[in-house]
Amino acid sequence: MxxxxxxxxxxxxxxxxxxxxxxxxxxxxxxxxxxxxxxxxxxxxxxxxxxxxxxxxxxxxxxxxxxxxxxxxxxxxxxxxxxxxxxxxxxxxxxxxxxxxxxxxxxxxxxxxxxxxxxxxxxxxxxxxxxxxxxxxxxxxxxxxxxxxxxxxxxxxxxxxxxxxxxxxxxxxxxxxxxxxxxxxxxxxxxxxxxxxxxxxxxxxxxxxxxxxxxxxxxxxxxxxxxxxxxxxxxxxxxxxxxxxxxxxxxxxxxxxxxxxxxxxxxxxxxxxxxxxxxxxxLTPKHDMRELEGHLEELLDPHFYEKERIDDYLKITLLDEGALIDPINKLRQVYPNVLHLERKMDITDLKKKQSFNSIRSEKKSEIELFEQFYTEMTTAEFTQDKKEAMATVIEKVLREEGLK
Amino acid sequence: MxxxxxxxxxxxxxxxxxxxxxxxxxxxxxxxxxxxxxxxxxxxxxxxxxxxxxxxxxxxxxxxxxxxxxxxxxxxxxxxxxxxxxxxxxxxxxxxxxxxxxxxxxxxxxxxxxxxxxxxxxxxxxxxxxxxxxxxxxxxxxxxxxxxxxxxxxxxxxxxxxxxxxxxxxxxxxxxxxxxxxxxxxxxxxxxxxxxxxxxxxxxxxxxxxxxxxxxxxxxxxxxxxxxxxxxxxxxxxxxxxxxxxxxxxxxxxxxxxxxxxxxxxxxxxxxxxxxxxxxxxLTPKHDMRELEGHLEELLDPHFYEKERIDDYLKITLLDEGALIDPINKLRQVYPNVLHLERKMDITDLKKKQSFNSIRSEKKSEIELFEQFYTEMTTAEFTQDKKEAMATVIEKVLREEGLK
The missing domain is CATH 3.60.21.10 (Metallo-dependent phosphatases)
Known part of the structure; x- marks a missing residue:
């Protein structure tokens, strides 16, 4: 033929x-x-x-x-x-x-x-x-x-x-x-x-x-x-x-x-x-550019990443809820070329976000409110240092606004 | 031959x-x-x-x-x-x-x-x-x-x-x-x-x-x-x-x-x-680069500059003593390419400069002293605006230093 x-x-x-x-x-x-x-x-x-x-x-x-x-x-x-x-x-x-x-x-x-x-x-x-x-x-x-x-x-x-x-x-x-x-x-x-x-x-x-x-x-x-x-x-x-x-x-x-x-x-x-x-x-580049989505633990699991081209240029979207300790460095130990890290909110998160304005009624302190906001919006830990810095700012604003 | x-x-x-x-x-x-x-x-x-x-x-x-x-x-x-x-x-x-x-x-x-x-x-x-x-x-x-x-x-x-x-x-x-x-x-x-x-x-x-x-x-x-x-x-x-x-x-x-x-x-x-x-x-450039020295009045005199290549790139050194009103713009009307203007102090000026520290004994005010300094060191006029700005600074410094 x-x-x-x-x-x-x-x-x-x-x-x-x-x-x-x-x-x-x-x-x-x-x-x-x-x-x-x-x-x-x-x-x-x-x-x-x-x-x-x-x-x-x-x-x-x-x-x-x-x-x-x-x-x-x-x-x-x-x-x-x-x-x-x-x-x-x-x-x-x-x-x-x-x-x-x-x-x-x-x-x-x-x-x-x-x-x-x-x-x-x-x-x-x-x-x-x-x-x-x-x-x-x-x-x-x-x-x-x-x-x-x-x-x-x-x-x-x-x-x-x-x-x-x-x-x-x-x-x-x-x-x-x-x-x-x-x-x-x-x-x-x-x-x-x-x-x-x-x-x-x-x-x-x-x-x-x-x-x-x-x-x-x-x-x-x-x-x-x-x-x-x-x-x-x-x-x-x-x-x-x-x-x-x-x-x-x-x-x-x-x-x-x-x-x-x-x-x-x-x-x-x-x-x-x-x-x-x-x-x-x-043409096939040595490092592809692609997106990866998952929970931190899953992405760091050898059973998962062994099948991955770990040195590609990656945008990673984490699906975890709540605080994560230094996820970017943990990910880079496995995936050296993580270029961008994001967190995805699921529906529960979105609901939380929508009800954000009503949270005050829960009688949380300002610093507790900020901590909640910070962990929801970022992938970094809200460390003691950050807490102290934020506390100073809150204190100052409240005083200036005559709320304290 | x-x-x-x-x-x-x-x-x-x-x-x-x-x-x-x-x-x-x-x-x-x-x-x-x-x-x-x-x-x-x-x-x-x-x-x-x-x-x-x-x-x-x-x-x-x-x-x-x-x-x-x-x-x-x-x-x-x-x-x-x-x-x-x-x-x-x-x-x-x-x-x-x-x-x-x-x-x-x-x-x-x-x-x-x-x-x-x-x-x-x-x-x-x-x-x-x-x-x-x-x-x-x-x-x-x-x-x-x-x-x-x-x-x-x-x-x-x-x-x-x-x-x-x-x-x-x-x-x-x-x-x-x-x-x-x-x-x-x-x-x-x-x-x-x-x-x-x-x-x-x-x-x-x-x-x-x-x-x-x-x-x-x-x-x-x-x-x-x-x-x-x-x-x-x-x-x-x-x-x-x-x-x-x-x-x-x-x-x-x-x-x-x-x-x-x-x-x-x-x-x-x-x-x-x-x-x-x-x-x-x-090779002969259209504009030569050269230095010119003289008193402002002389340099602005047509009898002088008619013999000059007025559009050369010039560094002009003025020999005048005392204050001059906006000499750079006056000079540029005759010499369009003045790139640099300097004033030369003659011996009398130098003596004045050396005795600068003793001038205070003449009981001049700070603003008068500064005006004298400014006109000796620069080619610009010490305008009313500048005088007012400087007065504010002097006032502030004197107050901060507890001298007033």
Missing amino acids: ANRIFAIMIVLKNTAKKIGVKQMKFIHTADWHLGKLVHGVYMTENQREVLEQFVTVVAEEKPDAVVIAGDLYDRSVPPTDAVELLDEMLFKINVELKTPVVAIAGNHDSAERLSFGSSWYKHSQFYLSGKLTNSFNPVQINGVNFYLVPYAEPGVVRQLLEDDSIHSHQDAMKTLIGKMEESLNPHEPNVLVGHAFVLGGQTSDSERVLSVGGSGCVGAELFEPFSYTALGHLHSPDAIYHSKVKYSGSLLKYSFSEAKQRKSISIIEMDEKGEFTHRYRS | ANRIFAIMIVLKNTAKKIGVKQMKFIHTADWHLGKLVHGVYMTENQREVLEQFVTVVAEEKPDAVVIAGDLYDRSVPPTDAVELLDEMLFKINVELKTPVVAIAGNHDSAERLSFGSSWYKHSQFYLSGKLTNSFNPVQINGVNFYLVPYAEPGVVRQLLEDDSIHSHQDAMKTLIGKMEESLNPHEPNVLVGHAFVLGGQTSDSERVLSVGGSGCVGAELFEPFSYTALGHLHSPDAIYHSKVKYSGSLLKYSFSEAKQRKSISIIEMDEKGEFTHRYRS
Whole structure:
């Protein structure tokens, strides 16, 4: 069976060659956010590891280009080890593996700083567009035209194009694409590389559409002239469902809100008419980012954690009621990379909370009331030190208010 | 006469060609300090202008290389317009004028940030060494070997070379040069490009030697193996008088202590034995930096200032005694770029100052005493507002000290 499929594939490939259909393959990635700090922890080592996997994928896939759709760095002045990491990885991809690279600045990058040296990079087909210019000529690689649109605020585009009618990202993108269309040949494969908040198509999460609306968004319909639009900005590859306008998603999970997102890179193979196939390849970080929920005792039980990847980056939600003594340090002895700890109130707790105002009638002292509040709201112990400090404050307030 | 000299020159040049003496010409510059802020004023526009002159000199001289001996930027994270300026100027020199460039990081540059992309620059003979490595192979341009030694702290060199005996800059440079000597061919022209505080030879200013001594300095004798040592760090080309070890001096005057220094670039023509001629070419900034001294009235007199270059960057020293009403704003109406204003006390003033402690016997009130002090020490008026504010302070202090 496998042999027959293989034989058919070869026939198809040869037919394609005979009728002159040229295939161009590129990898679409974005939002590397090198130098990112998550809950106080630098992601650089995790990023290095995943980028090394990425380089291996490039070596295997042998694409005609790698497209990076913005936010290479997490901020305009990234830490120096992030600068060194980007330099090293791009060198491996572009110079050692001789793969053309097409990259744009995102809103997290500094257009000017990222641009430095880009004139020299072109020598080896590394096309880096940091700052938007009013030249709308595409970069041509193996018959595909890549139109590069680095992130720019509407005001910057208004000034650059001397067009006072530009007020929103939608206006800006529409005008920019209009300029491109003046010379774009619709019979060729054209790819736009952009970094924007694009809505439209069958968007996955309808609530999001309602909540984000306004001038920050760009309608997917604007990208109609292009065979494929390679986007960066939103971190999930599922942020938009559209046949031709796609996010690759970020390199890694960069917040616990992304804990359930899949992370991948996109591999596109495009023919000379701009028709393409699209598939995902995933990269596996050494430390995943995920959420864990349970009672403290359960989480600290070897029977439980033996089955867990204990060194993942974790947000732990404790279900325990009442006071717990130093849970964060106890958890870190088992799970070294706990980044965030929360406590969840169950219904009983909520009821307690709702009846909080009526508690005074129980004739508890102020300090007893505060202790109850503290243990319900935090995961730390209400120590004797804290008790004394609080007692002083209560005493002072009561006296100042004339209640004592 | 001129014709005869010209004829002789041609004969000499042809003779040199016949006997096979190859000449290599390079320009030595350093300490551009792009993004420098002097007394609150960005020098970027002045730097742009002088660098444009520099590019013109490169176009005229047609050197085989331009050597920049560190401190391209003034700080590790320079302002973005300085980043754009460096990018633009290096592109003109290296790509448009096709001139090889050899550059190292100085103590003001960030080794890692400056290094980004340097692997790509080599394509077009732009050799940028930001971070010291343990590869001591020279860059070869037209028969001359350039050994690049970017600035590094002794601790960094100690770690890099795994040599615990390195404690000072002297130790570090000695060890580095020792490594280079292992493969250096003394019969070839060898140039070291470094950024250091080098002393030795006939140093111009003996006081300086005494005052700076210690671990920050490097002895000029270390550079003996090299035909020429192109230095950066000290801002005057006269910082050292040595036949083979030279500073080019900074691009511009960067403080009033440099007001009387000449600023230039060095042009070196070297034969294949390492023998060289050395000459200076000066660049003329639109705004010079200089000091001006006089009485306020005189400086504001059109007969005086008509002969002055009023838009230079100025440090003005006023010789007036007593109170002056808002002299800085009056001066700026004539001299828009006054960066610093001082008042000089003559002997009478000094006597007044010395007898300051005895003034109390004159039975002046505290506020009168302060007013006298204020007008002697500053160039501003002691306004009614200031008087009232000060009176409140004096009142408070006297009361607290129980003197009232």
